[in-house]
Amino acid sequence: MTAVRVAARGEDERHVGYRLVITLLAYALPVVFILLPLILFLIQSFYYVDHGDIVRELTLRNYERFFTGRAFLPVFIKTCWLCLGVAAITVLFGYPVAYLLASLEGRRKYVMMVIFVIPLMMSYIIKIYAIRAILGGNGFLNRILLFFGIIDQPLTFLIFNLQAVLLTLSVILLPFAMLPIFIALERIPRSLIDASFDLGASSFQTFRDVIWPLSLQGTIVGATFTFVLALGDFITPQMVGGTSGFTFGRIIYSQFGFAFNWPFGAALSVILLAVVLVAIVGTGLLARTRHQL
Numbered sequence: 001m002t003a004v005r006v007a008a009r010g011e012d013e014r015h016v017g018y019r020l021v022i023t024l025l026a027y028a029l030p031v032v033f034i035l036l037p038l039i040l041f042l043i044q045s046f047y048y049v050d051h052g053d054i055v056r057e058l059t060l061r062n063y064e065r066f067f068t069g070r071a072f073l074p075v076f077i078k079t080c081w082l083c084l085g086v087a088a089i090t091v092l093f094g095y096p097v098a099y100l101l102a103s104l105e106g107r108r109k110y111v112m113m114v115i116f117v118i119p120l121m122m123s124y125i126i127k128i129y130a131i132r133a134i135l136g137g138n139g140f141l142n143r144i145l146l147f148f149g150i151i152d153q154p155l156t157f158l159i160f161n162l163q164a165v166l167l168t169l170s171v172i173l174l175p176f177a178m179l180p181i182f183i184a185l186e187r188i189p190r191s192l193i194d195a196s197f198d199l200g201a202s203s204f205q206t207f208r209d210v211i212w213p214l215s216l217q218g219t220i221v222g223a224t225f226t227f228v229l230a231l232g233d234f235i236t237p238q239m240v241g242g243t244s245g246f247t248f249g250r251i252i253y254s255q256f257g258f259a260f261n262w263p264f265g266a267a268l269s270v271i272l273l274a275v276v277l278v279a280i281v282g283t284g285l286l287a288r289t290r291h292q293l
Contacts, residue, residue: 045267062267079248083230087223089170090177098178102185120175128239131168135159160242168240169230177222184218217287224283228276
């Protein structure tokens with residue numbers, strides 16, 4: 001019996017050691033590849049550049065420059081409003097599609113959902129070029145309008161401005177809004193909807209009092225996804241924004257890619273990260289409050 005107990009104890013110790021190693025690896029990877037770079041980025045945001053050289057002295061001049069400069073804060077606010085518009089458009093168009101897919105029977109809903117999600121697997125650059133081919137001065141949309149005589153000359157306001165950035169981001173990020181909404185609608189028990197109809201509620205009343213409140217959490221999550229993804233995007237504004245479609249992401253990119261002012265770029269990135277964290281935490285608190293209610 002003693003030998004059996006010793007063997008069992010050794011097995012338990014090996015099992016505990018194995019779990020400890022797995023736990024350390026699970027925490028070490030995010031710390032090394034995510035948390036540590038963010039901390040280094042935060043530290044670098046307090047340095048500054050003097051005659052092309054990085055001075056490693058802690059200062060708040062980068063953050064002061066952001067708030068006192070003429071361009072940075074207005075562009076940041078404009079970008080936030082733009083991303084809120086993207087979130088609103090994606091939810092406005094994504095909710096009806098997700099609702100329609102969730103109302104399908106059997107496996108068809110999942111097949112159709114996969115079809116709508118396929119664009120996520122395509123190259124980001126290819127999707128932007130495809131939209132440019134549609135909205136450009138010599139694009140598909142202008143050719144159709146000219147062919148039917150609706151316009152006399154190509155429309156130029158469809159590309160290389162903030163409206164083009166808004167439209168392009170909304171089209172590209174639409175699946176990110178649809179997925180959480182579809183999952184939320186899919187989790188609503190069918191018995192609740194049937195009970196609403198049995199109690200004499202109309203389709204609109206059932207949607208207002210049953211479906212919408214239970215799917216609101218997924219809607220908020222989808223809107224947050226698109227807002228966060230649009231806020232940090234700099235490729236789309238660069239390719240379809242032109243000179244009048246300048247966003248905060250392009251400013252950050254210019255600080256790293258052209259100005260070589262990494263400390264100031266790091267400070268701008270920290271500010272952007274702070275807004276993203278506030279949006280994510282706010283979404284979590286709002287979703288938790290709705291769940292408790």
